[in-house]
Amino acid sequence: QITLKESGPTLVKPAQTLTLTCTFSEFSLDTSGVGVAWIRQPPGKALEWLALIYWDDDKRYSPSLKSRLTITKDTSKNQVVLTMTNMDPVDTATYYCAHRATIGLDYWGQGTLVTVSS
Amino acid sequence: QSVLTQPPSVSAAPGQKVTISCSGSSSNIENNYVCWYQQLPGTAPKFLIYDNNKRPSGIPDRFSGSKSGTSATLGITGLQTGDEADYYCGTWDNSLSAYVFGTGTKVTVL
Numbered sequence: 001q002i003t004l005k006e007s008g009p010t011l012v013k014p015a016q017t018l019t020l021t022c023t024f025s026e027f028s029l030d031t032s033g034v035g036v037a038w039i040r041q042p043p044g045k046a047l048e049w050l051a052l053i054y055w056d057d058d059k060r061y062s063p064s065l066k067s068r069l070t071i072t073k074d075t076s077k078n079q080v081v082l083t084m085t086n087m088d089p090v091d092t093a094t095y096y097c098a099h100r101a102t103i104g105l106d107y108w109g110q111g112t113l114v115t116v117s118s
Numbered sequence: 119q120s121v122l123t124q125p126p127s128v129s130a131a132p133g134q135k136v137t138i139s140c141s142g143s144s145s146n147i148e149n150n151y152v153c154w155y156q157q158l159p160g161t162a163p164k165f166l167i168y169d170n171n172k173r174p175s176g177i178p179d180r181f182s183g184s185k186s187g188t189s190a191t192l193g194i195t196g197l198q199t200g201d202e203a204d205y206y207c208g209t210w211d212n213s214l215s216a217y218v219f220g221t222g223t224k225v226t227v228l
Contacts, residue, residue: 037217039163046120047155047163047206049217063214096162103168104153104208105217111162 002026004036004097004109011115012087018114022080022097029055029075035100036080038071040093041111048093052100053080089116121146122207122220129226134197138223140190140207146218150210152190154183155219157204166205167192199227 008020022036029036038050051071052060061069070083080097092115099107123141130136140152154167165174167183170190182193190207207220 039219046222047157047208047219049208049219052217060215060217062216103151103172104165105155105163106165106168106174108162108164 002099002107004099004107006095006097006109006112008095008112008114010113011117013118014088014116016087018082018084018087018091020082020084020095020097020112020114022082022109024078024080024097024099027099029053029073029078029080031055033102036073037098037100037105038080038082039096039098039105039108040091041096042090042093045093050084050095051082054100087116092116120221121211121214121218122209124205124207124220124223126221127224127226129228130197131228132197132199135193135195136197136225137194138192138205138207138225140192140220142188142190142209142218144188145213146188146209146211147185147190148188149212152183152185153208154181154190154192155206155208157206159203163206194225197225197227201225202227 004024035054037052053071068085094111096111097109098105128136151169155163156166157163170185171183211218
């Protein structure tokens, strides 16, 4: 059974950089077609797709956040890391990582709530 | 703001049917497969429908999907209290080169 778990700070200050780690099991980011995506959800609001990294290290970013996001992978550790710079209170959200198969985002982590406040 | 539009809410009595629309464009729904995700209160989203109308293993056949042109639809028959959740459509957008989600629809069982 594929599992993913997000980890990182629960509280960051405005203007700081957020670093989140997605640790996964039962799949490899070496496998053709596989990817890991990051999605966020502000309290009471809709899902927002942030970024995706593929098995071949190809990367895609949300156009509206591209300048602030970096996604990387460490295949040996089964981890994907997302960094978001210049955090603002509007970035307060639950951040999810998800396994990307060719058919869609089929497995999701439990999510981690990040609050941006001074 | 999302490029995929859904109604904010739908409701029906137990045992009845609801449909949820997802309206997009030629850069997303019309030329890509659509997925649907179910988010029960306080939980992570769950993969519900893929390739417009296919159900992953374990998803009951009360859930169905369809697509026509630039719109997709999720149907839920035999509505149960356990179906109360937020539902999101999702697909790739070729113009944005990004995945996009719908605005989300809250299903209420009366």
